Amino acid sequence: MNTRELIIEAGRTEGQYWQDLWRFRELFYFLSWRDILVRYKQTAIGLAWALLRPFITTVVFTLVFSVLAKLPSNPGVPYPILVFAAMLPWQFFSSAITECSNSLVTNSNLISKIYFPRLIVPASSVIVAFVDFLVSGMILVAMMAWYDFVPDWRILTLPLFVLIAAAASLGGGLWMAALNVEYRDFKHIVPFLVQLGMYISPVGYSSEIVYQRHPQWSLLYSLNPMVGVIDGFRWAILRGKAEIYWPGFVLSSVIVILILASGIWYFRKTERTFADVI
């Protein structure tokens, strides 16, 4: 039998980290499983919540932006579907960020008593948000049936955009989670940031309004990583009736990669002291 030899020294964990992440994959599975189980334990409430929240927000947004503000939809696309195609990734992103930011603090009993790569905790929060995302995806299917709106081949590219959304969620979530451990009052800032993000992202309106009416702002607008993700979702779901502004999409995607990389870097940097300060 080969016995593994473990060396513990200051600053030593670095090399073993990614190996450990793989070794603890079952814990990752169980933590996600626990969070999903707890969330959907009272099945009616858990499920209803995941369905109702995006649905009601979509109804309200349709009323406000389409009926009251009279913003145009893309030609041939019912406004509720336009909104919901953006609501899906936005809900995924915002709930992942919120869950991530609290995840380390709510699991502080684990962190102060057991060793495992801490990255698992916020990552499993993203998984939970992803399950909610899949559940609310059912509404989209129902809406498309209602409006008799059939997607074309572009829907097959959707997983790519889901992946970008997941990367943005994890990257942002890692920042929030680590900052929340270090500064306990940071949790008051997160809901505000999320709320603000909803308005600067094209959730209730089409991003083409920005590109067409204010072309000089297009690139600046695309610095928001969710702009690229939402444009991608609309392009894939709405039969290409929503055009992607490619320079902006590339810029958004690059920002996502930067956020993810810097999130991992910052999380890793602060991680070793989590057990001491939490």
Next chain:
Amino acid sequence: MSETVIRVENLSKRYILGENLQGGSTTLREKLTEGTKALSRRILHPSKQNILKSERKDFWALKDVTFEIQQGERIGFVGRNGAGKSTLLKILSRITEPTKGHIMIKGRVASLLEVGTGFHQELTGRENVYLNGAILGMSRAEIKRKFDEIVAFSEVEKFLDTPVKRYSSGMYVRLAFAVAAHLEPEVLIVDEVLAVGDAQFQKKCLDKMGQIAREGRTILFVSHNMGAISTLCDRAVYLVKGQVKEEGKADAVVNNYLKDIFSNKIENLNELRFPGMGKDIRFFDIQLVSEDGANLLFEQPLNFLLKIQSDIDAKDLFIGTSIFDSLGNCIGTHLSEQTFSPRAGQRFIVYQTISNLKLAPGSYYAGFGIAWGVKGAQVRNLEGVVGTPAFQVLPTSYNGEQFGDWHPNWGRIVIKDIDMKIEAERNGR
């Protein structure tokens, strides 16, 4: 053919004590105001930099700790509160990093620093077995294989599909320990987990740990229960202020540790102080007032004299008094109804008399604290000193009444004043 499985060399761990006593994290608001202040100071008084450096203090929880553990050894760690035992176990379990030093561990390590880590109240017993197993490092296949065994050990078969929030605390602990007991690591690290559960279950746990050790696994064990250390461990390490004071046969080390506690040779109350305590207000003298040194007759009142020095203005502070038995179990605590409000620089003398305690013959020590807040809810401890004075209660009372052997299993309090009538039951009535 014993082989070294753990080698610890010059291990040190430094904590930085911030200004806030809770030792918790800073807030962003504090950081920002601090930064603004520092900036304005630099602009206004460019020459006076560094004068008002923040009052952070280093605290070495461990300092140059070196020892080796052979395969199959059961080794106990003893020492007072704050001696570094728990920090050592945390570093060995990789929860926190050392500041300096080197550790080599061979084989799979499992650590049990708490019973039921990660148990979720909403989940059922069955679900929690899987979850807790995964948290402790078991694979899914392994848990599945041992599931029946775990359930049998825990004796909660009937409630497996009930959420654990409906469990009694006894059931909860039994299920949690059952999972932990079925780990098969090469090295098992255990901290004080036997403090919970009833006596029968504790014995079961000790037996299980003995069995684990006989299978050639190595056990590292921390407890305040000296009885458990001497029965379970073959070797012990005695830590004082983060350093190894003594290392050797468990019985000998435990005896020396108890001797130190009961010798009352405390030059400095700092040695007994909880880390981070006593910065603003502190005891500078604690005495037992008695005619016969540290020997008291049964039922003789305890008279303590405490001297307090305050560096701050504070309001409505109260004093806590606890008595511990020789194994470190707290027998009882008193939180004072009277409060006092010191001003900076003021000193106080406190006279305490505890009567009617009816402590059984044996060895005891006291602990004292100063705190502020609402008892039982939000209390902020400002000072805590445990371990002095130590005293013996003799098996003789005032009126010459003698106790024979007071058996340890009878507990630490002699119950008197019971109304009791014994009658023969008469048939046919």
